[in-house]
Amino acid sequence: MTKILLALTAAALLTTGAFAKEDKAHWDYDKHGPANWGQFSETCKVGKAQSPIDIVSSSASSLDTKYALLLDEKRSTTAKVYDNGHGIKIEPKDGGQMAFNGVEYKLLQFHFHGASENTIDGKQYALEAHMVHQNKDGGLAVVGVLFEEGKNNPMLDNILGSVGAEMRLDPNDLLPEDTGSYYHWEGSLTTPPCSEGVEWFLMKTPIEASKDQIEAFRKYYDNNFRPTQPLNGRVIGSY
Numbered sequence: 001m002t003k004i005l006l007a008l009t010a011a012a013l014l015t016t017g018a019f020a021k022e023d024k025a026h027w028d029y030d031k032h033g034p035a036n037w038g039q040f041s042e043t044c045k046v047g048k049a050q051s052p053i054d055i056v057s058s059s060a061s062s063l064d065t066k067y068a069l070l071l072d073e074k075r076s077t078t079a080k081v082y083d084n085g086h087g088i089k090i091e092p093k094d095g096g097q098m099a100f101n102g103v104e105y106k107l108l109q110f111h112f113h114g115a116s117e118n119t120i121d122g123k124q125y126a127l128e129a130h131m132v133h134q135n136k137d138g139g140l141a142v143v144g145v146l147f148e149e150g151k152n153n154p155m156l157d158n159i160l161g162s163v164g165a166e167m168r169l170d171p172n173d174l175l176p177e178d179t180g181s182y183y184h185w186e187g188s189l190t191t192p193p194c195s196e197g198v199e200w201f202l203m204k205t206p207i208e209a210s211k212d213q214i215e216a217f218r219k220y221y222d223n224n225f226r227p228t229q230p231l232n233g234r235v236i237g238s239y
């Protein structure tokens with residue numbers, strides 16, 4: 001029961017960026033944008049381990065335990081695709097899972113930001129997908145996948161054509177071939193309430209989407225990204 005409640009709470013938080021005072025203005029990326037999110041959740045303003053971040057590749061500490069992160073996302077599942085007011089979000093029925101240093105997490109949902117939220121050596125990518133996972137104690141882990149302009153991505157066409165409906169998909173199609181090379185750090189949700197204690201993973205290899213697909217996504221939401229936040233001494237692991 002606790003597990004279900006935690007899952008529901010996390011799902012609600014991630015879906016709506018919910019805060020108690022729904023009668024007040026809601027957060028967005030415009031008038032009530034990132035610089036003002038402190039009015040929705042204090043953590044957004046005073047948190048010391050916030051996401052997203054800029055990764056300075058030369059100062060990330062190299063770790064050789066290449067398979068600390070195990071991704072097991074290959075599934076054929078139905079998924080709900082919808083526009084939640086902040087981005088396009090997909091909730092697979094059976095979303096696959098991941099493990100980090102032996103702790104298992106289940107995939108709850110994934111969604112898109114354009115342009116990317118995390119940057120590498122100051123470079124911002126065209127899009128970033130966030131695969132949000134949760135462990136049995138409610139702890140969250142997000143796997144980020146960067147997109148650069150290139151060839152057409154069939155999964156994105158299906159997603160764009162299914163907004164407000166259901167589709168079949170394999171979450172594994174969102175991952176690059178090499179999932180053993182990634183950055184890892186401790187961060188937060190990138191939307192209010194900006195809660196911390198989130199394990200972050202960013203795939204080093206971007207995947208491709210066509211120019212048309214990138215534009216189509218950004219027609220829904222242009223600039224639904226939070227600017228990068230100070231590291232405050234956090235160490236970034238490079239695998």
Ligand SMILES: [Zn+2]
Pocket residue numbers: 111113130190
């Ligand atoms: Zn996100």
